[in-house]
Amino acid sequence: MGQTERNLRRVHPDASEADIRDLSRAGMRSYLRYWCEAFRPPTWPRERITDTFILGRQEILDSALESGGALMIPHTWPTGITPARGRPPPTDR
Numbered sequence: 001m002g003q004t005e006r007n008l009r010r011v012h013p014d015a016s017e018a019d020i021r022d023l024s025r026a027g028m029r030s031y032l033r034y035w036c037e038a039f040r041p042p043t044w045p046r047e048r049i050t051d052t053f054i055l056g057r058q059e060i061l062d063s064a065l066e067s068g069g070a071l072m073i074p075h076t077w078p079t080g081i082t083p084a085r086g087r088p089p090p091t092d093r
Contacts, residue, residue, distance in 0.1 A: 001028065 005024045012020065041049060055061065 004028070 001024050004027060005020050008020050008023050008027075009015070012023065015023070
């Protein structure tokens with residue numbers, strides 16, 4: 001966390017040591033939350049994914065998958081979201 005705090009001091013030169021420590025901890029919590037959420041979906045029950053994830057304009061995803069065209073999606077979808085919605089992971093095609 002030393003490098004993170006040095007970087008934060010450059011961006012917030014007037015911040016106190018306590019403020020830098022708080023910013024550093026908040027940044028680390030945010031990153032760790034991302035890390036956990038990115039790799040947990042394969043271990044979640046299907047219902048947790050389908051009940052908590054809302055995809056707006058799903059017809060765009062459905063159309064792209066049905067046409068066989070290329071589709072760029074976040075890396076967490078192939079492992080959790082897409083299979084939970086009844087689709088094979090795009091990497092399986």
